[in-house]
Amino acid sequence: MPFCESFEQLGRFHNSLLGVSDAPFVPKGFLNEVIRKRLLIDGDGAGDDRRINVLMKSFSKWCHSNFSPEEGFSQYQRMLTSLAQCEFSMGKTLLVYNMNLKEMENYEAIYADIETSITSAHEKIAECKKEIQRAKRIRKNRQEYDALARVIKQHPDRHETLKQLEALDKELQQLSHIKENVEDKLELRKKQFHVLLTTIQELQQTLENDEKMDSDDTQESLMDNGD
């Protein structure tokens, strides 16, 4: 930026741009750059650059021409105000420049923040994906468990079946006990009847034998009498 430290530097610079032989040789490319920069900064001629030029001209006029003391003094005052304005605008642009630098830093900081939050979001996504896989596995296991449980529920309860089995066992035992008793009684009766029947038969036999013997006796006595 062609804003210089002191007034003399400013004057010398200006002269050199105008082609006055005060300055050493300036290459054409450099000249173009500078011209482009000056146009960018103040191309319309209505601002600071114009003020500096006016200041320069009035200064040279003030130096070379003869003014009455009052006019000279007023001219001097005018030049001082103009200089103050130039300095003011220079200070303003410096402040703006510093502000821009600080803004840049701020933006850099924000960028860094956003970068870190992006990476942390990526990590969170990966974590959540793992979680979802785990949850899917858990759901599958639960469903399988439910399916098996449904099948198992269809079958009767083990305790009840055991109890039923026990009751049936007891009943069975009781019944077999009764059966044994009945069978024993039956055997006994059979034997008793057998004894009874055999005694009856024997008695019958003896009675028959007796009868036979009686009739034999009478026959023998008749035959004896006949002789």
Add this chain to the structure above:
Amino acid sequence: MGPVELLHMSVFSQSFSPCGRFLAAGNNYGEIAVFSLSAALSPDASEGSQKPILNFTAHDGPVFSLLSTDTHLLSAGNGEISAWSWAELIKKNTKAAWTRKPNYETSLEIPEINAMIINPKDNSLTVGGGDNNIHIMDMETGIFKSVLKGHTDYIHCLCFKEREGEILSGGEDGAVRIWDSRTNRPVHCIEVFKYEECARPQFGKWISCLATDSDWMLCGGGPSLSLWHLRSMSPTSVFPLPGCQREAVFYQDLIMSVGEGPNVSHCLHGGTVKAQIPCSPSSLNTLALNLKNTEHRVMTVGGSSHQIDVFTNFSYRAFSLSF
């Protein structure tokens, strides 16, 4: 391929390449089409990337079953099994690596092969088809080493239980038979149509889909799709899906199944149907999940249409590949 042929095309089988970047699909004309998934899923995919990169006639009859090993694509047609090297297919070379036929008892008719699975334990290929038997072939030597007999009608589907080394087969006779792969003897026989809660006599007794997940088994077809607990051999949940299911898989905590009706059904193990996602074919024959490759993790379904629907998020159809 004229428009009439396209209209009558059915996709019967699908298989993803070992790298997960390609999909092979077989149709009823005996053709196999290879699609590039990386082209179709890339952000600048166009109409052309939904067409196959390679389409060739592999068999005389329909290609009912496709299977991928680490290096080869196996396809089953009318009674014969052909192997194609994936590397060669990607380079568009359609020469088969080998073609073998199981030993059939009669040489009069050639039965079709409906299902193929690989037994990773002893590197053998198990095929089941129209001759009611399961043939086991050793992959290295190519010799058919054993035959499992027991079904009384043709076999629809095969499945393998890794942990116990058992082969499950489902057939037209309505029985799911479990065979031990080492001794080649039948272990169990479940006649699904005899269970009242599953049976649907109006559809028949055939079993067309089988899937296992360690202790659990899915089976469906004529009877409703049902989830069975294999240790107790009892059906635990029956899914109220209207049509006959043709393929079902376990995926994370869901069960996905396709069958009659233009939907992919998502069901939970408890027996509820969580969602039915509509698709373009009017009825579906095959469902495949590409789980080997995390970038191209898609589900593809094919059925009575020349289009194969691709699902990138399993809840809705993303786009369709077409023959």
